[in-house]
Amino acid sequence: MNDFDQKINDLLLDIFDKILLTEEKALRRGNFSDISVAEMHTLESVGPYEKRTMSETAATLGVTTGTLTVAIDRLVRKGYVERHRDNTDRRVVRVALTRQGKLAFRMHNKFHKLLVDRLVTPLDEQGRDVLRKTLIAIDGIVSEQYERYVLSDHAEDNL
């Protein structure tokens, strides 16, 4: 790896790390100090609108339903999520955010918004265009890798 590539790599790693840590700490120190980033992620996946089933939600999150069951158990206990048995198909359980859940959801969105805002505000028209294109390029490459490794069944071929 040449100097330039190394620099890009280091920047990406640093950005990555710091976003994760910042998010964790922002949650822990805010008004919702009893939920972790992982739990927040679950809350996001439950979402504030449609009442989705356990299976759907687990699939969105990329975890097994067993994992989701225990995660939802805890979020119910903490008062962020409600379970509802579906009347037309009584095997199905639908999950929804409580008022507190929606509050946490919005607060977290606000945090993301703040980050993006700080990123975008200082840029002029041209800078924004560059940012957009760069992120789209990164996303394209990452998506391609994702498809190779995560979705395909013969990923070994690609290394």
Next chain:
Amino acid sequence: MNDFDQKINDLLLDIFDKILLTEEKALRRGNFSDISVAEMHTLESVGPYEKRTMSETAATLGVTTGTLTVAIDRLVRKGYVERHRDNTDRRVVRVALTRQGKLAFRMHNKFHKLLVDRLVTPLDEQGRDVLRKTLIAIDGIVSEQYERYVLSDHAEDNL
């Protein structure tokens, strides 16, 4: 949040998610299927060169030494890491990658290198410059947030 901001936010989230999942799967399906991304992270932190102490390594990783002890236990058991008692100060334990550990380390670096390479190769001189500057800008903003939330002791002031 306006359309542009929303788009940037979505891109960031998508990139983030997919990198994490891809990395996990690439490891699981490769030659080092017995180590997780978290363990790989530990291996990176131990590093292939200087033999650093447990405390130093834990600090780099941002975990307690207790956490590192169990992580290193497992990596020793799996043959990726060695413990060495320091002779000049016998309280100190130094950790180092075994041959297999170095191999895993290099393999994982190769994966990162591949990502960066795909990102950089199609760009001309100007494009690379723009990419570098964009990432530096993002890193600066993220670092600033990081310092506010993670390093300061009065982060509540900032939301």
Next chain:
DNA sequence: GAATATAGTTTGATAATCAAAAGAAGGATT
């Protein structure tokens, strides 16, 4: 109506994490 399929929960296991206690070694003070 019995067999099969589907949705979700429970169980048993492993891993990541922390705080607090304990152990072991070094350094300082008297």
Next chain:
DNA sequence: AATCCTTCTTTTGATTATCAAACTATATTC
């Protein structure tokens, strides 16, 4: 040199995240 304090690491006990497999309850199909 005995005692106390500090430092480095491990151990312990607790919580959370995760999966696969077993289990339960309901629905569908033949």
